[in-house]
Amino acid sequence: MEHHITDEQWEHFSENGYVRIGQVATDAELEKLQERMDDIMLGKAPLDYDQIMMQLDREPGKNSPGPQSKGHKGATLLYRKIQNLELDPVFLEYLQKPIFEEVCTKIYGDGTPVACFRAMFMNKPAYEGTQLTWHQDRWRDLDRDPQITIYTALDPAMIKNGCVHIIPKSHSRLINPENGSGFLTQEHIDDIVAKATPLPMELKAGEVVLLHNWMLHSSGTNDTDIPRRAFSVCYMHGETKSHHGHAFTRVFGDGAISVADLSQSQHESPVVY
């Protein structure tokens, strides 16, 4: 496999909990992902929407996000979060790029099967968006912690349109292991975040950053007319089990799903392992 990430970049990742690896999505790929994302939101993609988790940025008539539940919630670009995108051939093809397999091999070891914990679209719609408070990406439901998330900006990410902020070097320990999904308490925020210097992850569209799952991060709201769309994939050891019996799709190594498998099963149940 061609090598794309340098030893210096890996050292940066180990030391700081993140590393920027540059423009990974080609212009053509970026355009395809952007268009596909908008089509998915507008209900125009040939997808089994009953399998896709779709959350509105605001629940109609309320000042808070809608429920995180499966199914289309209306033709609008005002979605906050969309998950299960490994079931979409365009996003599956992108998340299986060789450079991402190279990252997973480095993290989990050669020959280790890799599954997708989540393939997620996260959006701060123009002049909207929801504050996301400080957390580490870990879930008590799993029998082991995923270690790597690969984050692709689909639009320019800037402070003023709600980019992610990170605290470099915060990935060495779990701060609040009691919380089911890694969120900090206000005391932790006062104690740790207030004393740190958060780094805004300002990115160009198509740029990719590798994030250690335990690195503290948060994101804000969008004060501009430029949406802040992003696609992030959390890759985990393929044998990871959910205490609630959730099934996960293998994306690299033994039992990995292919875009062709997905097309065959497009109108049937998704292929899961």
Ligand SMILES: O=C(O)CCC(=O)C(=O)O
């Ligand atoms: O894109 C973002 O704002 C970050 C999303 C995030 O941190 C998460 O859902 O864990």
